[in-house]
Amino acid sequence: MRTEIPPQAPGAAPAFDQRAQLQVDAFWRAANYLSVGQIYLLDNPLLTEPLRPDHIKPRRLGHWGTTPGLNFLYAHLSRQVALRELEMMWIVGPGHGGPAAVACAWLEGTYTDVYPHVGRDADGMRRLFRQFSFPGGVPSHVAPETPGSIHEGGELGYSLAHAHGAAFDNPNLVVACVIGDGEAETGPLAASWASVKFVDPVRDGAVLPILHLNGYKIANPTVWARVPEEDLASFLEGHGYRPYFVSGDDPSVMHGRMAGVLDEALDAIAAIQRAARQGGGDGARPRWPVIVLRTPKGWTGPREVDGKPVEGTWRSHQVPLDKVREDGAHLRMLEEWLRRYRPEELFTPGGVPVDDVTAVLPRPERRISASPHANGGLLLRPLRLPDFRDYAVEVERPGTETASATTVLGGWLRDVVRANPRTFRLMGPDETASNRLSEVFEATNRAWSAERLPTDEFLGPDGRVMEVLSEHLCQGWLEGYLLTGRHGLFNCYEAFIHIVDAMFNQHAKWLKVSRTLPWRRPIASLNYLLTSHVWRQDHNGFTHQDPGFIDHVLNKKPEIVRVYLPPDANTLLSVADHCLSSRDYVNVIVAGKQPALTYLPMDEAIAHCTRGIGTFPWAGTDDGETPDVVLACAGDIPTLETLAAAELLREHLPELKARVVNVVDLMRLQPPTEHPHGLPDAEFDTLFPPDTPVIFAFHGYPWLIHRLTYKRAAHPHIHARGYKEEGTTTTPFDMVMLNDLDRFHLAMDVIDRVPGIGPRAAHLRQYLSDQRLDARAYTRRHGEDRPDIRDWTWSR
Incomplete structure (x- = not known):
C-alpha cells in the first residue's frame, strides 16, 4: 500500500529515511525503464519474453544522455510537492528530454487522463513506447503534446526566461527550471540569469534553477562542466544567487544528497517569501537558491559499447546502442540494460505501476505534469479593456x-x-x-x-x-x-x-x-x-x-x-x-x-479596421467609376506619400481617374484559400480591377506584396514600391527617396504605367524628376527637408 504522509508546512520536511529513499529510487528506475523503452521498443514492453529484433523499432530516435538526470530530479521534486503541498511546475531546458517528461507524466497518471488510449497498463505502455519518435506519434523533445510543459525543447536557451515569465504574478507558484549545460552556453540563457533582479518576493512566485551538468553536448564537452566549482559558485553568487551543489554517480548516495539540498533550497525560498510578505525582512535583495547538479551523461546506461566508453561521455547523448536489430550482442546489451531496472519490481504483471513507485507522488491536483499553469488557458481571464x-x-x-x-x-x-x-x-x-x-x-x-x-x-x-x-x-x-x-x-x-x-x-x-x-x-x-x-x-x-x-x-x-x-x-x-x-x-x-497626419475619425477608423482594407473616397478622383489607376498603400509613411502623390496627380492630371486604397490588415491581400482573413476574389477585383495598373506603396520589402497577391487577377498589373535596402543617416524625405517610395516617384510610376498618359505627360514627368533632385539638394544644403514637404497636409 502507498505510504500516507501528512502535508508538511514549508520548511518542515521530514528526514529522508530509508523508506523514502526506496520509494524515490523506485520511481526513478521506473521512469528510466520507460524512457529506454520509448527509444527502442515496439513490443514486449514488460520483457515477458527475451527481446527479438522484431520487438525493436526500425529507426531508433531520441536522446538518452540527459534523460536519467531529468527523471532523477522529477522523482525528488514530486516528493517535495507531496510533502509540502507545493504548487509547482517544471520546465525542461535540455534539448531532447522528451522521454523523461512523457515517462513521468505516464507514471503520474496525467498522460492517461489526457490520452485515455494510452492506458496505465501493459497495453498502454506498448502504445507509449511505439508512439515515441514514430510516424504519427509524438516528438522526441518536450512539446505541446507533453502534459505539464510550456517549453518547446527543440531549441535551447529559453528555459530560464520562460520560468521567470511563469513566476511573475504567481505568488504561490514554484517553477523548477532544469537548465542543461549545453543550453547554458547560449546567449539567451546567459542573459537570463539577470531575471532574478526582476522578481518581487511579495507579488511573484519563485524560480528554482537547477543547472544540470552532465559534461557533454552532442560531440563535445560543455563549457560549464569544465569550470571549477569555486569559479561556478562565484559566477552564480555574482548574479545574486546562493548556489547548492550536488555531485556524484552512486544512486544510493545521490538520493540523500539531492533530498537534503532540495530541503534547504525550498526552505530558503519559503523564508525569503515569508520575510517579504510579513514585512520582517531588512529590505535587502534576497539571494535566491540555485542548485548545480553534476551527474554522468547517460547515467545508468551502458558503460561501454564495442570497447568504447559510453556512460559519462558524449556517446550517450542520443542512442547508445544503435545496432540492436542487426547485432545480437547489442540486442543482449539492451535487454541487460532494461532488466537492470528490475521492471518486475516496478510494475504488476498487467503493467500497472506498483505502490512503491507512486508513493512519492502528490495528490492528483498537485501533480507536476497536471499543473494548470502548464495549460494556461485554464486560468486565463479576459482583460478588462477601457473603451x-x-x-x-x-x-x-x-x-x-x-x-x-x-x-x-x-x-x-x-x-x-x-x-x-x-x-x-x-x-x-x-x-x-x-x-x-x-x-x-x-x-x-x-x-x-x-x-x-x-x-x-x-x-x-x-x-x-x-x-x-x-x-x-x-x-x-x-x-x-x-x-x-x-x-x-x-x-x-x-x-x-x-x-x-x-x-x-x-x-x-x-x-x-x-x-x-x-x-x-x-x-x-x-x-x-x-x-x-x-x-x-x-x-x-x-x-x-x-x-x-x-x-x-x-x-x-x-x-x-x-x-x-x-x-x-x-x-x-x-x-x-x-x-x-x-x-x-x-x-x-x-x-x-x-x-x-491623422485621417479617420474614430467611427470611420473602426469601420476601416474591421474591413481591413478599403478606399479613401475623399482622396480619389474615380467618383465611383472604373479607375485608370489604383494607388494602394499599407503603413503610415506609405499612406502619407501616396496621398501626396494623389494630390499631385489631381493638380496636374485632373482628367485621371485615380482610386486610393489603404490596407490595414495585410492578410486581406491573400485569397481566403490562403488565409482566414483573405478577401474573396470578387471583392478584391472590385477594389483592384484586373486590367487596371496598381501602384502599391508598402511599408516593408516590396516583393512581399507580390508574394501575397500572386494568385489575384490584378497581379500582373501590380507595381510595388517599398524598402529595398537603401538607407543611411539622412532626412525623413530623403529616406523615402532613396527607396523610390516618395510622392514624386509614385506619381512618375503612374505616368509610366497608365496606358496613354506617358506621351502627353512628358513635361510633368520631367517636373517630378526635377523635384526629387531639388529635394535632395535642399537636404544637402540645409540638413533638413524642404518645408513644403516636411509640413505637407492634405489640402482638399
Missing part, C-alpha cells in the same frame, strides 16, 4: 492635423495597466519612453528589485513594465507569462525584433500544434508593437532600418499569424484593442511614434 473610443483624437478634416500614434496608445495602455494590475505586463528593451508610451508610468513603474539610486525614475519591485536590454529576455518572459494564462504586449524597435526570430518561430509552432490538441486551452495572443520603424530611423541610420520581420512572420501557418499596419492614431487604437482581446495568435502591429 478605446474614449482615447480618440479629433479628426475634422483628413490629413490636416497630426498626432503621435504611439503616444495616444500609451494613454490607453496606462489604463489597461490600471484595470489589470496582476494580469498584464508591457515588455520592451529599454524603449518604452523612446517609443512614446511614457504615459504608462502614470500607472506603474518599471519592475526592478536591484539597487536603486535617488536619480532613478519609475523603478520599483511592483512595476508592470519589464525593461531589459535583451530582446531575448523580453520575448522569453512574455512567452512564459502568456503560456501560464496572462496577457501582455512587447514593444520594440522594428529593426531589432529580428533578434527573437527563432524564439518567435518556436512560439508560433507551439501555437500551431496546441490548437490541434483539445485539452490545450487557448491562451492570450503574443502581441508585438513594432515602432521606431524603418521610415523614421533616418537619424540612427542604416543599422536601424529593416522592416523584414513581417516577411519572417508570414512564413508561419496562416491560422496563427496576423499583421496590421494602421495608418494613424485612431486606427492604431482600434487594432490594439482587437489584438489584446484575441487568443492563440501572433499579432504584429507596425506603427510610427513620430507626430503624423
